[in-house]
Structure formats: C-alpha cells, structure tokens
Amino acid sequence: MRLRVQGLYVMDASKRSAHGNAYFTGFGKAKRIVFFDTLLEKHxxxxxxxxxxHELGHFKFGHVRQMILQAAIIAFIGFAALYWAFGSETFAGWFGLPHDPGVVLIALLFAKEPVSHLLHPLLAARSRKNEFEADDFARRIVGKEPMISALTRLTRDNLATLTPDPLYAKFYFSHPPVPMRVAQLRGAVEA
Ligand SMILES: [Zn+2]
Incomplete structure (x- = not known):
C-alpha cells in the first residue's frame, strides 16, 4: 500500500481537554493525519x-471516502425531500395541514427528528464495522498487544465507560465499546 498525505499534523488539543485522539481526514491530495498532542504525550x-x-486502515478500506459520499447522498435525499414537500400538497396533507410554505417548514422541522433518529442506528452500525476493520488492519501491521493497550489507555483517558448498555451502544455508538474491540483483537488468529 502506498499513501501520499499532505501532512502529519499535531493538534494542540491539550489546550482544550485531556482527551486523546487521532483522525484521518480529507481526500485526493488533501489527505492528512491529525494527532492530538495529548495522544502523543500519553502513549x-x-x-x-x-x-x-488503525487510521491508515480507514484509508486503506476507503472509509473516509465512504463517509463523505454517504453525507453527500443524505444531503441530496434531504434536499429532494424539501423540494417535494414544498412543491406538492401531499406532505402537508399527511398532517391534515394547509399547503402553505410556513406550515410546511414547521411540519418538516417536526418530521426531521424522527427520520434522523431512525437513520442513526444504520449509520452507527456501518461506522462500527469500519472500526473493526481498521483495528484488524492495525493488528496485522503492528500486532494485537499495542492496539489493545492503546485502546485501553484511550478509554481511561477519555473517561469513557467500559460497560455501556448493549442496546444503547447498538443504537447510538459510532465506535464499538472497547471491550468488544479488545475481544475481537484477542480472538483474531495471528496471521
Ligand atoms: Zn477508527
């Protein structure tokens, strides 16, 4: 695998909080990896x-592109829905309301919440799958132990709970709970 990045950045996150993190962002020539200074200090x-x-894994599997594409598709569908709701009487009719732009706008604001609430678990599940893939990629490059201890330390520093409610986690979490990620790493057959 070959990767050209515009830079490896360090963000002065310590001025804001003690949380440690890193992320991969951008596409094309503008790809960059950002480390929080807190992460570099504590690990x-x-x-x-x-x-x-792990971050390179996200790149390797095209997760960043996938997320940008997904956001674009959702925005497109959203705008198409707006166009339709303002243009046809059907939408206001569902709520027994007159087809008036102001009324349609208010109805849309009410309708947006349940729709994005229903969409959330689908997007979160896809994101969790990506995390497992990136973890597995990291395991194959550097072995499982460094990844496990990095995850454990990150969780401790970020004061995240190790035992979230499984149903809550399935619905809301974009990242799998750390014990699940550690179990997945431990269970992996060393290649
Ligand atoms: Zn990740």
Whole structure:
C-alpha cells in the first residue's frame, strides 16, 4: 500500500481537554493525519504506531471516502425531500395541514427528528464495522498487544465507560465499546 498525505499534523488539543485522539481526514491530495498532542504525550511509541496503523486502515478500506459520499447522498435525499414537500400538497396533507410554505417548514422541522433518529442506528452500525476493520488492519501491521493497550489507555483517558448498555451502544455508538474491540483483537488468529 502506498499513501501520499499532505501532512502529519499535531493538534494542540491539550489546550482544550485531556482527551486523546487521532483522525484521518480529507481526500485526493488533501489527505492528512491529525494527532492530538495529548495522544502523543500519553502513549508509548508502540501504541502510537498502532493508532497510526488503525487510521491508515480507514484509508486503506476507503472509509473516509465512504463517509463523505454517504453525507453527500443524505444531503441530496434531504434536499429532494424539501423540494417535494414544498412543491406538492401531499406532505402537508399527511398532517391534515394547509399547503402553505410556513406550515410546511414547521411540519418538516417536526418530521426531521424522527427520520434522523431512525437513520442513526444504520449509520452507527456501518461506522462500527469500519472500526473493526481498521483495528484488524492495525493488528496485522503492528500486532494485537499495542492496539489493545492503546485502546485501553484511550478509554481511561477519555473517561469513557467500559460497560455501556448493549442496546444503547447498538443504537447510538459510532465506535464499538472497547471491550468488544479488545475481544475481537484477542480472538483474531495471528496471521
Ligand atoms: Zn477508527
């Protein structure tokens, strides 16, 4: 795999909080990896390597592009729905309301919440799948132990709960709970 990035950035996150994190962003020539300075300070070299490998995994599997595309599709559908709701009497009719732009706008604002609520678990599930894939990629590059200790340290520093309610996590979490990620890494057959 070959990767050209515009840069490896360090963000002065310590000025804002003690949370440690890293992310991959942009596409084409503007790809960049961003590390929080807090992450570089608190982790061992092995752990930082595993986090970098995890982020590279997201790149390798096209997750960043996938997320941007997904946001574009959702925006397109959203605008098409707006166009339709303002242009036809059907939408206002569903709510027994007159077809008036002001009324349609208010009805749309009410309708938006349940729709995005229903969409959320689908998007969160896809994102969790991506996290497992990136973890597995990191495991194959640097081995499972650095990734496991990086994940454990991140969770402790970010004060995230290790035992979220499974149903709540399935609905809301964009990242799988760390014990699940650790179990997945431990269970993987070393290649
Ligand atoms: Zn990730």
């Amino acid at each position: 061992t070299l092995d752990e930082i390597e595993s986090i970098l490998a």
